[in-house]
Amino acid sequence: MYLLDIIPLAKIPHTLPQILSYFSGQAKLGQSPAQRGNQTLSIGALVQIPLGRRKEKGIIIGARDIADSKMEIKSANFELRNVNKIISLEPVLTKQQIELALFLGQYYFCSPGIFAKMSLPPKNTPACHPDPAVAGEGSRANARPKFQTLILTPTISRAHSSYESSSSDNSVLWHSELTQKQKNATWLAVKIGQAQTIIGTRSAVFLPFTNLKKIIIEDKTNPNHKSWDMFPHYDSRLIAQKLAKILKSKITFSDKSHALRLREIIPVIIDMREELKGGNFSIFSVDLYEAVKNALTANQQIILFINRRGLANFILCRDCGYVAKCQNCDAPLAHHLINSRPALLCHHCGTKEISPKTCPKCKSWRIKTVGSGSQKVEAETKKFFPDAKILRLDSDSAPKPKDQQKIIADFVAKKADILIATQTIFSWLAELSAAKPQVIGLLSADTLLHIPDFRSGERTFQTIRALQSLRNNAPRPIKGVRHSGFKVPDTLTVSAPLTQRGVGGFFIQTYNPNNSVLKYIRNNDYEGFIKEDMATRQALNYPPFSQIVKLTFRHRDANKAGQEAKILAEKLKNIISNPSPQSIIPAPHQVRGKLRRESETYSSLSVRGGWEGFNPGPGFRVHRSGRPGKPDMTTDGHTNTVELSPALPAFLPREKGKFVWNIIIKFKIENLKLKIGNEFLQHRNSLLQYVPQNWEIDVDPENLL
Numbered sequence: 001m002y003l004l005d006i007i008p009l010a011k012i013p014h015t016l017p018q019i020l021s022y023f024s025g026q027a028k029l030g031q032s033p034a035q036r037g038n039q040t041l042s043i044g045a046l047v048q049i050p051l052g053r054r055k056e057k058g059i060i061i062g063a064r065d066i067a068d069s070k071m072e073i074k075s076a077n078f079e080l081r082n083v084n085k086i087i088s089l090e091p092v093l094t095k096q097q098i099e100l101a102l103f104l105g106q107y108y109f110c111s112p113g114i115f116a117k118m119s120l121p122p123k124n125t126p127a128c129h130p131d132p133a134v135a136g137e138g139s140r141a142n143a144r145p146k147f148q149t150l151i152l153t154p155t156i157s158r159a160h161s162s163y164e165s166s167s168s169d170n171s172v173l174w175h176s177e178l179t180q181k182q183k184n185a186t187w188l189a190v191k192i193g194q195a196q197t198i199i200g201t202r203s204a205v206f207l208p209f210t211n212l213k214k215i216i217i218e219d220k221t222n223p224n225h226k227s228w229d230m231f232p233h234y235d236s237r238l239i240a241q242k243l244a245k246i247l248k249s250k251i252t253f254s255d256k257s258h259a260l261r262l263r264e265i266i267p268v269i270i271d272m273r274e275e276l277k278g279g280n281f282s283i284f285s286v287d288l289y290e291a292v293k294n295a296l297t298a299n300q301q302i303i304l305f306i307n308r309r310g311l312a313n314f315i316l317c318r319d320c321g322y323v324a325k326c327q328n329c330d331a332p333l334a335h336h337l338i339n340s341r342p343a344l345l346c347h348h349c350g351t352k353e354i355s356p357k358t359c360p361k362c363k364s365w366r367i368k369t370v371g372s373g374s375q376k377v378e379a380e381t382k383k384f385f386p387d388a389k390i391l392r393l394d395s396d397s398a399p400k401p402k403d404q405q406k407i408i409a410d411f412v413a414k415k416a417d418i419l420i421a422t423q424t425i426f427s428w429l430a431e432l433s434a435a436k437p438q439v440i441g442l443l444s445a446d447t448l449l450h451i452p453d454f455r456s457g458e459r460t461f462q463t464i465r466a467l468q469s470l471r472n473n474a475p476r477p478i479k480g481v482r483h484s485g486f487k488v489p490d491t492l493t494v495s496a497p498l499t500q501r502g503v504g505g506f507f508i509q510t511y512n513p514n515n516s517v518l519k520y521i522r523n524n525d526y527e528g529f530i531k532e533d534m535a536t537r538q539a540l541n542y543p544p545f546s547q548i549v550k551l552t553f554r555h556r557d558a559n560k561a562g563q564e565a566k567i568l569a570e571k572l573k574n575i576i577s578n579p580s581p582q583s584i585i586p587a588p589h590q591v592r593g594k595l596r597r598e599s600e601t602y603s604s605l606s607v608r609g610g611w612e613g614f615n616p617g618p619g620f621r622v623h624r625s626g627r628p629g630k631p632d633m634t635t636d637g638h639t640n641t642v643e644l645s646p647a648l649p650a651f652l653p654r655e656k657g658k659f660v661w662n663i664i665i666k667f668k669i670e671n672l673k674l675k676i677g678n679e680f681l682q683h684r685n686s687l688l689q690y691v692p693q694n695w696e697i698d699v700d701p702e703n704l705l
């Protein structure tokens, strides 16, 4: 008989051990899968185990002869159960994949089995056990597969364009929208070492690399590297760094927009308040209008950027103040043109409604659209420049990478004069570098600046830099060419200074020209901006000076949602200020070489509905820098290790029919050079243990909204 240590491939409540022990009479653990005749198992083998009343799959990560653990088994207050059956004697995960899954379980405070599951071969992969002489760890030098390179891209479209421009014959593509067949082929090619360049989005980090020597992260500041929209909320950049450490591979970042030298492109910042005063109510300032007109006359190209899709941000009744909102979300419905009919669309849940002609509340006809999106910009541009050929690039006009690529290719081939684009454009910066737009217009910097998040300044800066880089290839403006005799339409009153009139450039329109981010932009002072941004973050304890964990609770009942959130916030506050005297317990999956709690106990121990009735056993470690006997987790200031926000309704207080509440925790990082290590995570997790199962835990959230 043997004792096997197994990671169940399932979500297990975080108050319980994540590695479980089982008996197995059939097999012992061997070094090589070649001994399969004797039913020898390897680390990484796949089994079926009983888990409570369920049956789950599990991965073997260790084994001992039962004779060595007799005392331990006798003194345990639970019974051990048998493994149901062995599904695969040979490993389905490599040792590195197991190590990674265990680390990620600890880092993201979720079951390592969830990550192990993500590393499994896709369904029905034929022959997922290649000959070990070719791909296994014991392979000889002459049979060794060639070096592998992983290129991580933030978006699927970016992956496609990198794949198509890849010169290597042995390149493969990986992302969530591949067919099952394509996934199988890629997975296998990576596993047997046939694939040399692997280009993929975030989940590519879970592929079974055989000889990964290099990882390249494209556009590293792009938030899409994080799984912000799906559980588990992992960050592929962090995983890539861990992977590089485990596999001893090199990691580099390629940042196309930052790498470009921004040649003499001083942006023109246009005060839209002045335009209003001058009677210009259009989306174009006079300066931008004239620059566009002049570029068109000179047969040159223009890019107009707006970071919202649709026609308008929302519709508002001027008489009673009614705003059309989504039935499921507390968000205004955006005004769109769907199949050339005006309609209302919720950007959060996709609900569509017919656009009302009169106010549903007071029947007034004065129901008006507010703000503009890419469709509105297109319509307005057509109005002002009826002869210009216009292309629009957003997720409505081009939902698929192929469609987007076509639009970009057409623009580069000068089949159009004006490209109106949303953020989608940033997936195609490399392709666009072949274009030479004379004018770039950021129609509203305010929609970037006004996102209430500590990263909005940084993101605005990055967006502007990326747009600025597009202007890099433009022909130099012809000096002396000014007003070229076209007529300014009646809707535009000339009031802006004539400095840039008629000359190409990079135009930023804003109602807040004195914003500090724009100040640095104006001076092209990236270092200055970073310095100020870092000082602010340090003062307010934001990353990188802390690690943020966002706790989210959703419920259909408004009262229940708020109440639950307030109760947990109060509970956490008490735990932080009155830690129990016992020493910290390590995270469950950190226990090694000990008998794991048997799964029978699992069902009786599971804590349903939260911490009520659960005895908070472990206390908190007294931080070494703290005074002896005094906890360092307190809520009352910035100098302490943990900072806890009160329970707060989310920025979008109701989403998809549920009320949303957040609690933000900042765990201060005392020594930036040490980064986030094991001790930090244990300390942090000892608090997170008290968060009930029905809460969502997001480590390093992309926003705090």
Ligand SMILES: [Zn+2]
Residues within 6 Å of the ligand: 317, 318, 319, 320, 321, 322, 359, 360, 361, 362, 363, 364
């Ligand atoms: Zn009304």
Ligand SMILES: [Zn+2]
Residues within 6 Å of the ligand: 326, 327, 328, 329, 346, 347, 348, 349, 350, 351, 656
């Ligand atoms: Zn909605």
